[in-house]
Amino acid sequence: xxxxxxxxxxxxxxxxxxxxxxxxxxxxxxxxxxxxxxxxxxxxxxxxxxxxxxxxxxxxxxxxxxxxxxxxxxxxxxxxxxxxxxxxxxxxxxxxxxxxxxxxxxxxxxxxxxxxxxxxxxxxxxxxxxxxxxxxxxxxxxxxxxxxxxxxxxxxxxxxxxxxxxxxxxxxxxxxxxxxxxxxxxxxxxxxxxxxxxxxxxxxxxxxxxxxxxxxxxxxxxxxxxxxxxxxxxxxxxxxxxxxxxxxxxxxxxxxxxxxxxxxxxxxxxxxxxxxxxxxxxxxxxxxxxxxxxxxxxxxxxxxxxxxxxxxxxxxxxxxxxxxxxxxxxxxxxxxxxxxxxxxxxxxxxxxxxxxxxxxxxxxxxxxxxxxxxxxxxxxxxxxxxxxxxxxxxxxxxxxxxxxxxxxxxxxxxxxxxxxxxxxxxxxxxxxxxxxxxxxxxxxxxxxxxxxxxxxxxxxxxxxxxxxxxxxxxxxxxxxxxxxxxxxxxxxxxxxxxxxxxxxxxxxxxxxxxxxxxxxxxxxxxxxxxxxxxxxxxxxxxxxxxxxxxxxxxxxxxxxxxxxxxxxxxxxxxxxxxxxxxxxxxxxxxxxxxxxxxxxxxxxxxxxxxxxxxxxxxxxxxx
Ligand SMILES: Nc1ncnc2c1ncn2[C@@H]1O[C@H](COP(=O)(O)OP(=O)(O)OP(=O)(O)O)[C@@H](O)[C@H]1O
Numbered sequence: 337x338x339x340x341x342x343x344x345x346x347x348x349x350x351x352x353x354x355x356x357x358x359x360x361x362x363x364x365x366x367x368x369x370x371x372x373x374x375x376x377x378x379x380x381x382x383x384x385x386x387x388x389x390x391x392x393x394x395x396x397x398x399x400x401x402x403x404x405x406x407x408x409x410x411x412x413x414x415x416x417x418x419x420x421x422x423x424x425x426x427x428x429x430x431x432x433x434x435x436x437x438x439x440x441x442x443x444x445x446x447x448x449x450x451x452x453x454x455x456x457x458x459x460x461x462x463x464x465x466x467x468x469x470x471x472x473x474x475x476x477x478x479x480x481x482x483x484x485x486x487x488x489x490x491x492x493x494x495x496x497x498x499x500x501x502x503x504x505x506x507x508x509x510x511x512x513x514x515x516x517x518x519x520x521x522x523x524x525x526x527x528x529x530x531x532x533x534x535x536x537x538x539x540x541x542x543x544x545x546x547x548x549x550x551x552x553x554x555x556x557x558x559x560x561x562x563x564x565x566x567x568x569x570x571x572x573x574x575x576x577x578x579x580x581x582x583x584x585x586x587x588x589x590x591x592x593x594x595x596x597x598x599x600x601x602x603x604x605x606x607x608x609x610x611x612x613x614x615x616x617x618x619x620x621x622x623x624x625x626x627x628x629x630x631x632x633x634x635x636x637x638x639x640x641x642x643x644x645x646x647x648x649x650x651x652x653x654x655x656x657x658x659x660x661x662x663x664x665x666x667x668x669x670x671x672x673x674x675x676x677x678x679x680x681x682x683x684x685x686x687x688x689x690x691x692x693x694x695x696x697x698x699x700x701x702x703x704x705x706x707x708x709x710x711x712x713x714x715x716x717x718x719x720x721x722x723x724x725x726x727x728x729x730x731x732x733x734x735x736x737x738x739x740x741x742x743x744x745x746x747x748x749x750x751x752x753x754x755x756x757x758x759x760x761x762x763x764x765x766x767x768x769x770x771x772x773x774x775x776x777x778x779x780x781x782x783x784x785x786x787x788x789x790x791x792x793x794x795x796x797x798x799x800x801x802x803x804x805x806x807x808x809x810x811x812x813x814x815x816x817x818x819x820x821x822x823x824x825x826x827x828x829x830x831x832x833x834x835x836x837x838x839x840x841x842x843x844x845x846x847x848x849x850x851x852x853x854x855x856x857x858x859x860x861x862x863x864x865x866x867x868x869x870x871x872x873x874x875x876x877x878x879x880x881x882x883x884x885x886x887x888x889x890x891x892x893x894x895x896x897x898x899x900x901x902x903x904x905x906x907x908x909x910x911x912x913x914x915x916x917x918x919x920x921x922x923x924x925x926x927x928x929x930x931x932x933x934x935x936x937x938x939x940x941x942x943x944x945x946x947x948x949x950x951x952x953x954x955x956x957x958x959x
Contacts, residue, residue, distance in 0.1 A: 342402035349409065350381060357382040361398055363951070364388060365790055379405035390822060465523035469500065472530060478503045480526075482519050485509045500526040508708060528711045659691065659728050659756055669764060674699065674831065678728070679761055689719065692757040693727055699831050700755045706807055706833045707757070714798030716818060716828040717760035727754045762826055767791065767817035767881075775888050785915070788885035789950070793943045794825035795878060800936035802827070803871045806836050812877035813858045814884065836871050857899070862930060872930035875939065879925025883907065886915050902926065917946050 350359035362385075364376040375397040379386040386408055389400025473480045485497035488511075496518035499509045507526035512518030659665075663680035666688065670677050675694030682689060694700040707718035770791075774784055795817060802809055809827065816829035860876035862869040883902055889895050898908060905926050912919040921942055927933050934942070 342399050342406055346379065346402040346406055349406070361401060363394070364947075365786060365951075377401040381405065390824070465520055465527045468527050469502070469523045469530070472527075473502060482522060484515070498522040502526060502530075525711075657724055657726070657728065658722055659693075659724065660730075663689075663691065665728070665730060676728075688761045690716075690759045690761040692755075692759065694755050694757070695727070696723060696753040696755045700757075702833060703830045704755060704757055706830045707759070709805060709807075710802065710830075712798055712801040714794045714825055714827060715801065716762060716826045719758040719760070721755055721757045724754050724756060725752075727752075728756075759828075760820065760826070762818035762820050762828070763823075765819055767814035767819075767825070767885075770819075771814055771884055785886060786950070788882070789918075789943070789947055791825055791885060792878075792882045793940070793947060795827065795881065796936055796940050796943055798825070798827040799874050799878060800940050802833075803836070803874070803936050807833050808836055808871045809833055809874050810863070811858075812874055812881065814881060817881075860930065861903075861928060870930060871936075872933045875925050875933040875936065876930075878939070879922050879933075882918065882925070883911075883922050886918060887911055904928075917949075921946070 347359065358381075360380040362378050362380055364378060375392070375394045376388050376390050377394065377397040378388045378401045386401065386405035389397050389402070389404050391397035391400050469480060472478075480500060480502040483499050483501060485499050488495045488497065495511050495513065496515045497509050497511050498515065498518040498521075500507045500519075500522040507522065507529055510518055510521030510525050512521050659680070662684070663682055665678050665680045667679040668676055669679050669690060675692055677690055677692045680689055680691050681687065694703075704718070704721045707716075710718070774781055795812075799809065799812070809830065809832070811829060811832040812827070816827065818826045818828050820826050856864050858877040858880050860869065860873040863873045863876075880899075880902060887898075887908065889898060901907070903926070905923060905928070907919060907922065921939070924932075924934050925939070
C-alpha cells in the first residue's frame with residue numbers, strides 16, 4: 337500500500353462517521369541519535385487512543401499510527417458480522433446500525449487498551465481475543481481449537497489452564513479463574529504471537545522439523561479437546577503435534593507425561609522439565625510463573641546428553657549442540673555474573689537473536705518462566721529456551737566478531753545442565769552507556785530532558801506491565817535496560833524476578849546473593865534491610881534511574897554523596913529548580929515508605945500528563 341494511504345483511509349472513515357468526533361494525531365516525539373532516529377505518533381479518535389506507530393520519519397510514523405488504528409477498527413467491526421469492515425463498508429442507515437457501530441467503537445477501545453503495547457495488560461480483562469482469533473482463523477482458513485491443559489488448585493479456588501492450537505501449532509498455556517477466562521488468555525497469547533506471524537510461524541515450523549531419525553519430539557499431555565463455543569466448529573486433532581509445547585505447571589513432574597511415539601515406544605525427553613527439576617531441585621512455589629518445556633529438542637539433544645565434550649575445542653566441532661548446529665555465533669555481547677549472552681544468527685531463519693547461556697538453577701528457570709509470560713514492547717522479547725549438558729565454550733572476547741573464538745577447556749561441573757535462552761537481539765548500548773555518554777559530553781545536551789522523559793515513560797510502561805502480571809523485577813538498573821534495534825527501550829535481565837506475594841527461603845537466598853554482589857545501588861531501603869517488600873521496590877529504583885537520566889552526575893566521591901543524598905530524598909537544589917516537574921514525580925518515587933510511593937499505573941498517567949504539557953509548551957513556542 338502506497339505510503340500515506342492509511343492516513344487517507346482513516347480520514348475518510350472519520351469523515352463518514354462524524355459522530356466519532358475529531359480525528360487527531362499525537363506526536364509522541366522522536367528518539368535516538370540523528371542517523372537512526374525513530375518517530376512515534378498515535379491516533380486519537382473520540383478520545384480513544386490507538387496503538388502507537390513508529391517510523392523513520394514523522395510521515396511514516398503517522399501512517400503507521402493510522403494503519404494501527406485502522407487495523408483495530410476493522411478487527412473490532414468484524415466481530416458482530418464477519419467479513420464486513422467498518423472502514424470500507426461503513427454505511428449507516430439506521431439508528432440501530434449507528435448504535436452497533438458505537439458499540440464496536442467501545443469494543444475497539446477495549447481491544448486497543450489491551451493490544452496497545454504501552455497499555456496495561458490485565459489478564460483478567462475479558463477482551464474478545466477469542467473472537468479475534470476466531471475471525472482470523474476463518475479468514476485464513478486455519479483450524480483452531482482450545483485444549484484444556486489441566487486444572488489446579490483447591491476446589492474453592494480452582495485454576496484452569498488452556499492452550500490454543502492453530503493448525504497444529506501450540507501457543508503458550510494460559511491460566512484463568514474459570515475456563516472462559518483461561519481460554520480468553522490463551523487466545524490473547526496466540527493473538528499476540530500472530531501479530532508477529534512471520535517470526536512465530538517460521539520459528540515454530542523450524543522447531544517442528546528439528547527431530548532427526550524419526551525420533552519424535554516429546555509432547556506434553558495430549559489433553560482431551562474441550563468443547564468450546566468459540567472453537568467447536570473448528571476443532572482439529574492435535575495430540576501428535578510436533579510443535580513447541582509450553583508448560584505452565586506448578587507441578588512439573590505431573591505436567592510431563594511421556595507420549596507414545598509413532599512406533600509405539602514411549603519416549604521421554606532428556607530436557608523435559610521433569611529432568612530439569614530432578615537435577616535442579618526446582619522450587620515450584622518460588623516464581624509461580626509459567627514454567628514450560630520446549631519439545632523442540634530432539635534426538636540431537638538427546639545425543640548431546642551422551643556427549644559431554646561439545647564445543648570445547650576448535651577441532652572438536654560441537655556438532656551435538658543445538659546452539660552450534662542451529663546458529664552461527666556472531667559475537668559475545670556480555671558476561672553477567674551467571675552466564676554469557678551471545679549474538680547468534682539462526683541458520684534457517686537467517687535472523688539474529690540473543691542467546692543467553694546460564695547454568696540451570698532456580699534463578700535461570702525463574703527468568704525463563706517469567707519471560708515466557710511477558711509480551712510487551714518495552715520488555716526484551718523472549719522466544720524459547722532449551723537445555724544442554726554443556727555450556728558453549730567458544731571464548732569470544734566481548735565485542736569480537738565471529739570466528740575468532742579460541743578453545744577453552746570446560747571447567748563446568750559435569751552434572752550441571754545449562755539453559756539456552758533465545759531472546760530478541762537488542763543494541764549493545766545499554767541505558768548505562770547512554771547515561772555515561774550524556775555525562776561525558778562537553779556541550780550541554782538540550783535534548784537530554786526530552787529523551788529522558790521518553791525513556792522514563794517507556795520503562796514505566798514496561799514496569800506497569802510486569803506489575804500487572806503479578807511480578808516484581810527487583811533488579812531495575814540502567815545496566816539491565818536495553819534498546820531494541822528500533823531504539824525502543826527494553827527491560828531485560830529477569831534473573832531476580834519474583835511473584836509479588838513471594839517470601840520463601842529460596843527467594844531470600846537469592847536476594848542475599850544479590851546484596852553480596854553489591855548491586856544495591858538502586859535497591860529500595862526495605863530491600864536492603866531484608867524486610868518484607870513488594871512491587872514498590874521497582875518504583876524506588878525507577879525514581880533513581882529517572883534522576884540519573886536527567887542529572888549529570890560526576891564521578892568519584894561527589895557522585896557517592898549526591899547518590900546517597902538522593903536515596904534519602906535530598907535531591908540537589910539546582911535539580912529541583914531546573915527540573916521542577918520531574919523533581920516532584922521523583923520525590924514521590926523515592927519516598928521511604930513503600931506505601932507512599934505511587935503505583936506504576938499512576939506514574940504512567942503522571943508522566944503522560946507531564947509529557948503532554950511539555951508538548952503543548954513546545955508547540956506554543958514554535959508559533
Ligand atoms: N537481548 C539482548 N540483546 C543484546 N544484548 C544483551 C541482551 N541480553 C543481555 N545482553 C547483554 O549481555 C550482557 C550480559 O547480560 P546478562 O543479563 O547476563 O548480564 P547481567 O546484567 O550482568 O546479569 P546478571 O545480573 O544476571 O549478572 C549485558 O551487558 C547486556 O548488555
